[in-house]
Amino acid sequence: MSLPVLSPKEAHRLIGEGAALIDIRESDEFARERIPCATNAPLSRLDSTELKTGDAVVVFHCRSGARTKANAERLAKAVGGTAYVVEGGMDAWKKAGLPTEKKSGAPIELMRQVMIAAGSLVVGGFVLGATIDPRLYVISGLVGAGLIFSGVTGVCAMANFLRFMPWNAAFKAS
Numbered sequence: 001m002s003l004p005v006l007s008p009k010e011a012h013r014l015i016g017e018g019a020a021l022i023d024i025r026e027s028d029e030f031a032r033e034r035i036p037c038a039t040n041a042p043l044s045r046l047d048s049t050e051l052k053t054g055d056a057v058v059v060f061h062c063r064s065g066a067r068t069k070a071n072a073e074r075l076a077k078a079v080g081g082t083a084y085v086v087e088g089g090m091d092a093w094k095k096a097g098l099p100t101e102k103k104s105g106a107p108i109e110l111m112r113q114v115m116i117a118a119g120s121l122v123v124g125g126f127v128l129g130a131t132i133d134p135r136l137y138v139i140s141g142l143v144g145a146g147l148i149f150s151g152v153t154g155v156c157a158m159a160n161f162l163r164f165m166p167w168n169a170a171f172k173a174s
Contacts, residue, residue, distance in 0.1 A: 003083050011086045061090055114156060
């Protein structure tokens with residue numbers, strides 16, 4: 001099942017007419033930048049979150065449109081009524097010159113933090129293994145194994161750890 005796609009300008013018009021806008025990005029992404037009037041319903045918690053949209057038409061969006069497209073069936077079931085997705089997501093919304101709200105001082109998105117931390121550990125393990133002791137290559141191997149585990153299970157221990165760092169814990173989505 002696929003949901004009908006709207007251009008950002010068509011979505012903006014529908015929202016102006018009373019459609020509900022639902023942002024399915026994670027709360028850390030939503031905290032950093034959002035479309036005004038959007039409600040955050042992270043895809044990772046969609047099954048446990050009841051979307052209270054009543055009879056309203058619903059417009060879903062993510063960052064690039066890929067998450068909404070890949071999860072169209074789940075999204076359609078979550079509302080049960082008329083629903084659409086924004087073609088190209090928030091990226092296309094911004095390119096169309098439509099308004100967004102940014103919170104200054106917000107940390108970068110959690111998955112980007114994971115990529116930075118994992119990449120740093122892999123490079124660090126390689127450098128330490130090459131210059132100090134070959135046994136230190138194990139650092140890179142463990143990080144790689146953790147990334148494989150995360151990809152297979154959908155559980156990222158590093159993301160869970162980083163979520164509680166002071167720079168993230170102090171900046172919650174509102």
